[in-house]
Amino acid sequence: MNVNQSLYEVIASRANQNPNFIALQFMGKRITYFDLLQNIDKSAFGLSQLGIKKGNVITICMPNVFEVIYTFYAGVKLGAICHMVHPLTPVKQLKTQMIETNSKLLMVVDTFYDTYHLMTKELNVPLILVTPVDSFGLIKKVGYKVINKKRLANIQVDNLVIPYKKLIEKNGHIETASVDSKTSAVYLHSGGTSGTPKTIELSHFSINSLANQTEYILDEHDFENKHMLAVLPMFHGFGLCMGVHAMLVYGGVDTLMPKFNAKDTISLIKKNQINYLIGVPTLFEALLNTNDFAGPHLKNLKQAFVGGDYVSPTLKERFNKVMAENNSHAQLLEGYGLTEVVTVCAVNTIFEQKLGTVGKPLPGIDIKIVDLETKEVLPVNTLGEIAVSGPTRMNGYLHDKLATSSTFKKIDDKIYVLTGDYGMIDDEGYVVFKQRLKRIIKVSGMPVLPSEIETLVSALPGISEVAAVGVKDQERGNMIKLFVTIKPGAEIKVTDDEIKQMIKAELSIYAVPKSIVYLDKMPKTIIGKIDTKILETLE
Numbered sequence: 001m002n003v004n005q006s007l008y009e010v011i012a013s014r015a016n017q018n019p020n021f022i023a024l025q026f027m028g029k030r031i032t033y034f035d036l037l038q039n040i041d042k043s044a045f046g047l048s049q050l051g052i053k054k055g056n057v058i059t060i061c062m063p064n065v066f067e068v069i070y071t072f073y074a075g076v077k078l079g080a081i082c083h084m085v086h087p088l089t090p091v092k093q094l095k096t097q098m099i100e101t102n103s104k105l106l107m108v109v110d111t112f113y114d115t116y117h118l119m120t121k122e123l124n125v126p127l128i129l130v131t132p133v134d135s136f137g138l139i140k141k142v143g144y145k146v147i148n149k150k151r152l153a154n155i156q157v158d159n160l161v162i163p164y165k166k167l168i169e170k171n172g173h174i175e176t177a178s179v180d181s182k183t184s185a186v187y188l189h190s191g192g193t194s195g196t197p198k199t200i201e202l203s204h205f206s207i208n209s210l211a212n213q214t215e216y217i218l219d220e221h222d223f224e225n226k227h228m229l230a231v232l233p234m235f236h237g238f239g240l241c242m243g244v245h246a247m248l249v250y251g252g253v254d255t256l257m258p259k260f261n262a263k264d265t266i267s268l269i270k271k272n273q274i275n276y277l278i279g280v281p282t283l284f285e286a287l288l289n290t291n292d293f294a295g296p297h298l299k300n301l302k303q304a305f306v307g308g309d310y311v312s313p314t315l316k317e318r319f320n321k322v323m324a325e326n327n328s329h330a331q332l333l334e335g336y337g338l339t340e341v342v343t344v345c346a347v348n349t350i351f352e353q354k355l356g357t358v359g360k361p362l363p364g365i366d367i368k369i370v371d372l373e374t375k376e377v378l379p380v381n382t383l384g385e386i387a388v389s390g391p392t393r394m395n396g397y398l399h400d401k402l403a404t405s406s407t408f409k410k411i412d413d414k415i416y417v418l419t420g421d422y423g424m425i426d427d428e429g430y431v432v433f434k435q436r437l438k439r440i441i442k443v444s445g446m447p448v449l450p451s452e453i454e455t456l457v458s459a460l461p462g463i464s465e466v467a468a469v470g471v472k473d474q475e476r477g478n479m480i481k482l483f484v485t486i487k488p489g490a491e492i493k494v495t496d497d498e499i500k501q502m503i504k505a506e507l508s509i510y511a512v513p514k515s516i517v518y519l520d521k522m523p524k525t526i527i528g529k530i531d532t533k534i535l536e537t538l539e
Helices: 007-017 033-049 066-077 091-101 110-123 138-147 204-211 214-218 237-249 262-270 281-288 296-300 313-325 401-407 450-458 496-506 532-537
Strands: 022-026 029-032 057-061 081-084 103-109 127-130 161-163 184-190 198-203 227-230 253-256 276-279 303-306 332-337 344-347 366-370 384-389 408-411 414-425 431-436 441-443 446-448 463-473 477-486 513-518
Touching (some): 007 204, 022 033, 022 066, 057 066, 057 091, 066 081, 066 103, 091 103, 091 198, 103 110, 110 161, 198 204, 237 276, 262 281, 262 296, 276 281, 281 313, 303 313, 313 332, 313 450, 366 414, 384 408, 431 450, 450 463, 450 477, 463 532, 496 513
Parallel strands (some): 022 253, 057 103, 127 161, 227 276, 276 303, 303 332
Antiparallel strands (some): 332 344, 366 384, 408 414, 414 431, 441 446
């Protein structure tokens, strides 16, 4: 692929090369690459009729359905910047984000009309309403309207409230904008490397450069009729690039799933319509806890990649055991990344992996470990801050030159992203991720890594999920509070005191929790990570 093309151009090139290949699949309906390109071009013309042009920003607040794919590539065809946000973003927060990005329109599922229409009216921007079943048959359309009758009842179409089907009803041609591949194509939101919310600017070049690693990561060269479960949303760098864009670049199939459903996923695996899985740990836990996950159909799975949150060794062991027992060559492979470099920058692969690590840097990616204070490069097997350089690096944080300059560090004539992550590189070149620096807890002045506690306790029989957080303590400044969930039907055969003694013996006295709290389920963030901020507030 030509990484110097725009995101639209690389997809158009694939569509012209393999027009009859299947590109998208959703709810049993398949879209060829020819039809994909036709729908993108229709959407681009429709957007142009609303005045969207090169340099404008459009906000897409959608789950993974056909229309979000069409509109995303339509936007970049026009040279616009796609601002991707979570479809459950609160109105006040979304309004702030749209003002910050100077967005010219908002696209949402029609059932969210009541939530957002007053905001877009106040901002005087069009609200595009998507009915996800518009391109389906009568039965699905009627069913959708019946189920969502109350939520659709108040919709009033006018010059600022436009159904997506109306947006694309006129045929017309619009030229592809000429853009420098290094200019920003996408805005994504992240906690930033310091933990403060930021808007990250990613270029066509950076996203294409990661997609260009697909053959290496997946160990595959023929993607025709190879299916990726595209369940990670496009407001997530992993979902945007590896879940959607990468497969379309190489002629594969994106099997879209707006919201993860374990039973639906298993059904698709049985039909050989999912060959690659990427997700956060909770996705794989849900699959393993579903009765009919195991079976001969698992031979259809080729690879599975996990990241974005703490991955327990027992999760990988359980998954790999089920795969081996069902004649699948797939393994659960852990990677590491951050939105500031699109997403994954180091990963274990089927041909090169090491337990306890997040793999080696991708080709073209350089990772160094620097001192926490001086930012000087440290030798191998020495813990420090992870720094990443390569073609996937972000352009910067939107409207925040100070944060951008403090995150970038020049080393040997290369610009590195200081990740805010604590880890090391071993003598074989594997990256070991220890902890987000902002999660390191000082107990009596001594640094305690929650991830070490979580790894130790999660290995106990019957334990499902573990999270260690810091709580204020008058004597020690902070103490550890441990939250635990139990697997369904399991019994814990160790006492809290025994758990504390184990932590003291294996780690240190500073890592011993002040209390252990058992929950029915862990609070999760909007992308499925354990929400430690909520845990910190629990009594």
